[in-house]
Amino acid sequence: MAPYESDDAQGADRGEEARSGRRRAARYAVPVAVVGVAAATIGLVPALADSGDPDLPRITAQQLIQKIAASDVQRLSGTVKVSTDLGLPDLGGLESGLTSGMTSGAGSGSADPQARLTELVTGTHTLRVAADGPDRQKLSLVEQGAEYSVIHNGKDVWGYDSKSNQVSHGTAPAGKDRRAEPPATPKDFADEALKSVDDTTSVTVDGTARVAGRDAYKLLIKPRQSGTTVGAISIAVDARTGMPLKFTLTPKSGGAAVLDAGFTEVSFARPAASAFAFTPPKGAKVTEREDAPGKGAQRPGKGLEGIQGKGLEGAAGPTVLGKGWTSIATFDTGAKGGLPTGAKGGDAAGFLGSLGEKVSGSFGKGTVFSTRLVNALITDDGKVYAGAVTKDALVKAADAGK
Template identity: 70%
Template sequence: MAPYESDHATGTGPDEDPRTGRRKAARYVVPVAVVGVAAATIGLVPALAASGDPDLPKITAQQLVEKIAKSDVQRMSGTVKVSTDLGLPDLGSLQSGMGSGHDGDGSSADPRTKLTELASGTHTLRVAADSPEKQKVSLLERDAEYSLIHNDKNVWGYDSASNEVFHTTAQHTGDRREHRPSATPDDFAEEALKSVDSTTSVTVDGTARIAGRDAYQLVIKPKQSGSTVRDVTIGVDAKTGLPLKFTLTPKSGGAPVLDAGFTKVSFAAPPASTFDFRPPKGAKVTEEKPGKDGRREHAPDFGEQFAPGGLSGADTIGEGWTTIARFDTGAKGDKTSGSEQGGAMGGFLGSLGDQVSGDFGKGTVFSTRLVNALITDDGKVYAGAVTKDALVKAADADK
């Protein structure tokens, strides 16, 4: 089947809330965690939607991807459940011991550190938006709540547990995502639709009811062997084209590595008061000025933790789903297996991985349910959403 072609989507009426903007052309990126690996690609298979409940008009995968690309919902509110299971130990106590602020001296309300909690476990978010200038995301905890609010020029972070406030200013760029954390199905889907070619098949696999809405199921699968990804499923709202659910399942089976979905959603405009914020009495307020270009990364993109490109300075080996990031730490002789130079920390890290050897020499492979990383004894790192054998093979070929 030919690659993506620019036909027009068919089968649905006007969006509930028409939007003037249009996203960039749909592209697909292999979702990965911990490290960024280069873009994977897809050849769109125009499979028709299977019968199911609800009974929706048939649509091809190409048309459904285009529908997502055209979707531009700016007014909405809802509740999102996010579950992440990389097979890693609970790092909650470690995070607490490291302190709540950024670089050890910041605010517990700084979103760059607070929202890293989403990288493991199950969490509930409340989200709301009413234009590119008004957005709010709240992380609901057992006895507290963390909120990140973007209202016009102001960006506020508030941690009720510590009664700390983080404040900075925002530029008006027209990008509705720039000033809020990315942790909704829409965000993950956008990261998953960034590059297109023949290493992936995409089909429409029936319909579903998600958060009370009729939705199509878009299923993305790697064609290449050696990937640790079995498939990605995106539940797409039939009327607006907004992704309502995103599920990434590893080839090893079991629970999804990432499952993010709306449990409630409304496309009515939220009350204006939703985006109002004033620091509570007695709160500690930390002010941060924008960088030289007027911008800063005050809204961490959780979605990009599951996408390539997050590792600055890395070279790549291979293509598509089997792309491997390669870089040199420069720490030659600091063996992860526990040499005298590596010390106690080296021995501890080595005990967590599998010792391997090949033409490249010796090293240790650290594994999650999605991403594997090979750290060689001469300080090189090979990582990606690929099998351990694929990493060793890449290191041998790179010698």
């Protein structure tokens, strides 16, 4: 008998409503192809509870991935803590200016979801989340004395910044990807990581844990390739529902996690309908968006294989070199002399240039900008090579490209 088969049987008794919910939730599921990954990749040793951790039935990585794929959590509410430590230098006010320039000119106080949720790339943040099926979600970024919320209710998507009293309104994406906000929860990140599982990856079960008061199994994902900056990804999976409760990505260099997103509290009861109701407050400035949030949104994946769209200053989309965790995205900015120096980026480019490391090879000369996870090489003839790989791997890719 598979672990928790009794839970699945109970779910079957919910009748047609549950089956309908599963059809609506198809877009949330990890691709079935992941379940069929070769046994050489998936660890077959059952998990045993560590001392002090919950004593759960034995389960293999293959079974645990199947449990995640079969998970059908439609309704929940809770609090998520997200911590990101890329090891970026303190740029003072420049950092916010750069972020603003990367998000269609939306600056401080903007209510646009794509602009505001880029704040999650640095520091520690508290999010309140709620969901009631594919047509109703709410995500709130809680700050000192203020709150920013994205509310998806049917066809409407609202962004509201309480501090500036600004409102952004748009239409939810149609089709399979109807989510209105960028990835922010453990499930969002876990789904992307699991899509990356292939023969370049080792997947095992690493014991059990308690997360947000719930028993969980720990799934451990590790690159088999050398040359990547990714050390490991740990996913805590709710033992009853199969939903990821915590996602942790640690770099190969060690130290604190680059990304740690986990529930501190969670409930699977249906949230009140009022949680998704929104009317612009009196006196609020309302901006209508032409493009739905989430259109063209970048979701993290293995290496930089998930990158889509344009490069800098309208450059053509990137080409991906290599495979797996050592894949490198490259594109030509068309800007000679290294860093692009557009109308908005001249001063910033000069400052960032002083932070990079000068390198050279048969490709010529360039500058490498390093974080604890993603590194990028900008050559003096305007080409960019970037990935979750080492500096040496970038230089080697640039040499091979000549």
